[in-house]
Amino acid sequence: MTRVEVVIIGGGIVGLMTAWFLASEGVDVVLLEAGDLGAEASGANAGSLHLQIQYPEFVKYGEDWAKAYAPTLRFLEASIGMWQDLGQQVGEDLDVKLGGGIVVARQAAQMRLIEAKARIEASVGIETRILDRKELLDIAPYLSDQAIGGGLCAGEGKANPLRVTPAIIRAAEAAGAILHRETSVTGLAGQAGAFTVTTARGSYQADNVVNTAGARAAEIASMLGMQIDLGGFPLQVSVTEPIAPLIPHLIYSAAGKLSLKQVANGSCIIGGGWAANVREHGGLATNPVNFTGNMAMAAGVVPQLTHARAVRSWTAWVNGTPDWRPIIGEAPGIPGFFLGLFPWVGFSAGPLTARVIADLVLGHPPAMDMKGISVLVD
Ligand SMILES: Cc1cc2nc3c(=O)[nH]c(=O)nc-3n(C[C@H](O)[C@H](O)[C@H](O)COP(=O)(O)OP(=O)(O)OC[C@H]3O[C@@H](n4cnc5c(N)ncnc54)[C@H](O)[C@@H]3O)c2cc1C
Incomplete structure (x- = not known):
């Protein structure tokens, strides 16, 4: 069994950026991706950088929903702020235009x-x-x-998903993150300091586990007995x-x-x-x-x-998620298990979601206070 400080499950924008941020701070991090890196939603999205409340959902769910969701716009705004510097940080033009x-x-x-x-x-x-x-x-x-x-x-604006994920993969690997493709996580058990993560290619023991499995994140959470309302x-x-x-x-x-x-x-x-x-x-x-x-x-x-x-x-x-609210933070009652899940517009929100998760894993105050934003911090 390989021993590491942090295992990240899922290599979309959130998992890859979390791996990059953690490795840049000297953390020993392994990312496990079931298929190819950045090949699911993060590489296949429409590239919009969304900020405003989406009109169809405003009509569908109404003003009370919009008021409850509104603090999340500050998160999107800050994440889009990170998008503006991202190309320079990875040394590549990501076609970011607002x-x-x-x-x-x-x-x-x-x-x-x-x-x-x-x-x-x-x-x-x-x-x-x-x-x-x-x-x-x-x-x-x-x-x-x-x-x-x-x-x-x-x-609001746009970025080019086809350029973004390859650039982040290179940045994460250059910082020292180990990224494994074709490595589906099939089991997860244990507790902080001693999680066991099982794949068909061997097992890992990790102090902390980060769930960035996107559309399949509920399956990963349920392996530790946690139910999340995400599909x-x-x-x-x-x-x-x-x-x-x-x-x-x-x-x-x-x-x-x-x-x-x-x-x-x-x-x-x-x-x-x-x-x-x-x-x-x-x-x-x-x-x-x-x-x-x-x-x-x-x-x-x-x-x-x-x-x-x-x-x-x-x-x-x-x-x-049904109410559009993100699930970002350490799982209540499962110390050492972190979730980085921003629904529907998670490309726009990817950079800050990853930054907040990396901060929490490092034990730092998060880049944004998640109270009233993440359903884990109400
Ligand atoms: C068609 C489409 C258009 C979109 N357009 C936009 C847009 O214009 N703007 C915007 O902001 N958002 C958009 N989105 C949403 C956005 O793309 C996603 O919210 C965001 O990319 C999610 O990123 P992620 O890293 O959380 O997940 P993902 O990119 O889905 O990555 C999760 C990864 O986890 C892996 N995984 C799952 N289970 C396991 C397992 N058991 N073991 C190992 N790995 C596992 C998956 O293979 C996947 O690679 C769009 C989405 C789609 C599908």
Whole structure:
């Protein structure tokens, strides 16, 4: 049995960055990844850096939910702050751009909801500028002339997931972290100072264990008898051929689920939470009805996309919690077992989630007080 200070389970953005931060502080850390590093949600997401409360969830769950969730926006804001320095730290351009995110409305009732949402965002210091039709079309003339206004959150933007995870893998390995691919954790037992982590390739004894297993994190927690309300949800995203520079913003629609951005090579990434199909034996496949719906939604907001060919779509499991609240911290009653799980928008939140977990493992005060943010620290 190999003895290490920290075992991290799951090599997505959170696990990899936690490994990097810990190894940089001289901690003896091994990361175990069931498949390939960064190959699940962290490498397959749409690359949006989300900050504002997501409009469809605001409509679905209402103001009370939004007020309870709002402190989490401060976490996202600080994490996006870390994104701005990340490229420099890893020595690579990660295509991080904060061009602002706009929810586009077509009806007066939608504008009222955007305004109500903006008031809740303002209550935690996140500014969303309300735009009338003229202001909106002045800054985003590529939008459909059916738009009547919108809400602009300047702190939002994008990064390139295909560049991010390889860069973090290199940084973590250069700092001394040991990263094992194709090493699925099948058992976890014990307690602080003496956890036993079992894989088909051998076992580890660790002082501390970090659960960053994304959509499958509940399985890992249950090995220690801990129940968490987190599941995996199948999503799909599509990309168009490159088109001339057109869309500097992250675009959402108040008419339905949409996230739309144009990336460095000119392609437009189109997503927003549309479900993929689950195949009989567990893999995922593009849902053609949702593909069509998602593309139609995008072209309805940005008419020029009617002439852009879609060239690819892809699928992945996202980690989701019912109330959108993250599960970040040391497990109550299981000292030495840490969870780094930010649902739904965990790419945006990845850097700070990893920083907080690394701080806690090191016994330092966390980079952000998690009270009222993580369900573990209510
Ligand atoms: C299609 C899609 C689009 C998205 N778009 C966005 C977006 O635009 N912006 C945004 O902020 N967020 C987005 N998300 C969400 C975001 O990608 C995730 O929340 C985030 O990447 C989660 O990172 P993670 O490190 O926690 O988990 P993951 O990246 O899922 O990594 C978890 C890892 O754990 C491994 N694992 C699981 N079980 C075991 C085990 N037993 N043993 C060893 N390893 C194990 C998995 O193989 C996986 O590699 C999107 C997600 C999807 C699927």
